[in-house]
Amino acid sequence: MEKTDDPAVACPIAPVVDLVFSRWTTPILWALHEFGRQRFVELERRIGVITPKVLTQRLRQLERDGLVVRTYHPEVPPRVEYEISDLGRSLAPLFASLAEWGSSNMDKVDHARQVYDARP
Amino acid sequence: MEKTDDPAVACPIAPVVDLVFSRWTTPILWALHEFGRQRFVELERRIGVITPKVLTQRLRQLERDGLVVRTYHPEVPPRVEYEISDLGRSLAPLFASLAEWGSSNMDKVDHARQVYDARP
DNA sequence: CCGTATCCTTGATGATACTG
DNA sequence: CAGTATCATCAAGGATACGG
Numbered sequence: 548m549e550k551t552d553d554p555a556v557a558c559p560i561a562p563v564v565d566l567v568f569s570r571w572t573t574p575i576l577w578a579l580h581e582f583g584r585q586r587f588v589e590l591e592r593r594i595g596v597i598t599p600k601v602l603t604q605r606l607r608q609l610e611r612d613g614l615v616v617r618t619y620h621p622e623v624p625p626r627v628e629y630e631i632s633d634l635g636r637s638l639a640p641l642f643a644s645l646a647e648w649g650s651s652n653m654d655k656v657d658h659a660r661q662v663y664d665a666r667p
Numbered sequence: 668m669e670k671t672d673d674p675a676v677a678c679p680i681a682p683v684v685d686l687v688f689s690r691w692t693t694p695i696l697w698a699l700h701e702f703g704r705q706r707f708v709e710l711e712r713r714i715g716v717i718t719p720k721v722l723t724q725r726l727r728q729l730e731r732d733g734l735v736v737r738t739y740h741p742e743v744p745p746r747v748e749y750e751i752s753d754l755g756r757s758l759a760p761l762f763a764s765l766a767e768w769g770s771s772n773m774d775k776v777d778h779a780r781q782v783y784d785a786r787p
Numbered sequence: 788c789c790g791t792a793t794c795c796t797t798g799a800t801g802a803t804a805c806t807g
Numbered sequence: 808c809a810g811t812a813t814c815a816t817c818a819a820g821g822a823t824a825c826g827g
Contacts, residue, residue, distance in 0.1 A: 613779025659733025
């Protein structure tokens with residue numbers, strides 16, 4: 548067996564995981580999906596502990612990937628709104644499955660950890 | 668609106684994402700799911716560029732979380748086999764959905780990126 | 788309000804060597 | 808074979824300050 552050096556060959560879903568489940572992207576997409584179109588500061592507060600720098604970076608990336616739509620309103624003070632795109636919305640069933648798996652199985656994970664940690 | 672400081676409140680699926688989609692865990696679970704029970708070195712080669720140290724770390728974590736089962740055979744030379752657990756296998760439909768989403772939509776992502784990069 | 792610009796810290800990873 | 812130990816590296820993120 549040869550040693551694979553292409554991660555996408557080793558694991559076909561790796562690109563999708565990189566796209567959707569990078570740090571911060573999940574909370575951002577979730578917030579936009581759950582609470583609809585929002586301004587920058589709303590999003591910042593909603594997500595919790597995130598600095599404006601990082602939030603901007605991730606939003607730009609999501610915009611570039613076509614998962615999020617950014618709308619700039621040239622007013623004073625400026626107003627910018629973010630919303631999830633159709634492409635982003637198409638992830639909803641996936642997120643729902645994920646949430647369901649979690650509520651069904653996270654307690655099993657917790658149990659497994661306790662058993663593991665209790666070993667000699 | 669108060670600033671949330673609990674990531675799990677801000678995004679209920681965050682814990683599942685941490686569990687399943689941490690770096691390396693996806694390729695490892697994929698390899699075990701696709702190719703069945705394997706020895707350490709097989710896994711190492713299958714995944715491609717991963718050092719034994721990191722592979723060990725991630726396997727230990729997956730074992731602790733109950734997603735992977737490790738079997739040690741006290742022989743000379745030693746033989747250790749890893750296989751996916753029932754809990755880990757229950758992620759299969761999720762992985763399948765993810766793969767399907769990818770094959771349907773990754774080209775849209777690529778296109779969005781080209782459009783974005785071509786802007787003034 | 789909506790960011791940008793700097794500087795800094797840290798955790799995850801890589802490289803390498805070694806052991807039961 | 809299946810790891811462990813140690814050191815080096817590096818990019819993601821945090822802190823802080825500032826700007827249109």
